[in-house]
Amino acid sequence: MNISIRLPNSDRSIETYTVQQSDGFPQRAHAPFNRVAFAAAHMVVDPLADSDPWLAPAIDWDRTMAFREHLWDLGFGVAEAMDTAQRGMGMSWPDSLDLIRRTVAAAKARGGALVFSGAGTDHLAPEEARSVDDVIRAYEEQVGAVEALGGRIILMASRALARVARSPEDYIRVYSHILAQVHQPVILHWLGDMFDPALVGYWGSANTDEAMNVVVGLINDCAAKIDGIKISLLDKNKEIALRSRLPVGVRMYTGDDFNYAEMIAGDAQGYSHALLGIFDAIAPAASAALSALADGNEARFHAILEPTVPLSRHIFKAPTRFYKTGVVFMAYLNGHQDHFTMVAGQESARSTLHLADLFRLADRAGLLADPARAVKRMQAVLAVRGID
Secondary structure (H helix, E strand, O other): OOEEEEEEOOOOOEEEEEEOOOOOOOOOOOOOOOOOEEEEOOOOEOOOOOOOOOOOOOEOHHHHHHHHHHHHHOOOEEEEOOHHHOEOOOEOHHHHHHHHHHHHHHHHHOOOOOEEEEEOOOOOOHHHOOOHHHHHHHHHHHHHHHHHOOOEEEEOOOHHHHHHOOOHHHHHHHHHHHHOOOOOOEEEEEEOOOOOHHHOOHHHOOOHHHHHHHHHHHHHHOHHHEEEEEEEOOOHHHHHHHHOOOOOOOEEEEOOOOOHHHHHHOEOOEOOEEEEOHHHHOHHHHHHHHHHHHOOOHHHHHHHHHHHHHHHHHHOOOOHHHHHHHHHHHHHHOOOOOOOOOHHHHHHOOOHHHHHHHHHHHHHOOOOOOHHHHHHHHHHHHHHOOOO
8 A cells, every 4th residue: 555745845846755665674683793883872852841952951761772772683882972962962961971871781781782982071161171181181071981880982072172272282192191091992083074063173184184194193103092983074085095094903983974885895905884873863774784794795785775875965964963853853753752852952953845855765765664654753743844
């Protein structure tokens, strides 16, 4: 039986769109992957709480943790309290630490499920940072708090450091100091300014090639304390260039939500592991693809993942920092939460047309687990926005 829905077009017309059947991807991984694959996970808010969502979001902890269990079931590691969880866009450090505590405990209860957690300086307002030493103290506080919980670290980029640093040497000083103190190797996180405009010129240069030289020098000097580096520049050539310069034992984690299929598959010179926000939204398909790759079936890997790439490019289109809206919308369409409400009211960050195009692209990629439910929920959102 065909299911249809009325969706808006860019010319302001309304079309009747027929939804295809779901591809029915498994909800559990059947074998280990041959890539380390993290999904950066989103937050689920409590829409019925009497709170001020812009200032003090109320979290639905049951649904938030259930989604992490869903990711672990599919074979992913969880990258916790990252920008996908609206870190720095509504989620405070105290709330993030509470999230990390819960996720680390849940991972231990599963017998050691994979989780790395973001540690940065976001409790230090950039305008309040007066020196590099202020940034070091802020990093020390968060790294110490995560490690005290038994957590592994993703060392997040710092808005405060971007503000006070005056040279590449300032970055080297901060990172070297923190890396000397960590108890287990960390994942560095190079987040481009398309994700966060406050990070422009990170590593001491607006020239990416010069910045890359700084990063490579740091990694070579501190390789024993570095598990890998996640690079989120949405430029596959820069990722490949950096990947080719990493010392043995240091992983490249693709953060390229535009070109992840190609980066993960790799070539004769190497491949990338993954730490991706889009894996939150496409987890069942990505799990099936990674299972196929581990089985040696690269053609099947590409057949599953390539249709998801247009959706990812749409979700992460400029302004890229609003991609979280699309990720949470996918969770709503697929039944992982019963509402389309977000931390800090970010459900309003994308247009009705954007959400309609997201629905079409998700359908074409076979990502709507229950098409009838997805249509009903899409219709509810459209009705609120004036389309009956």
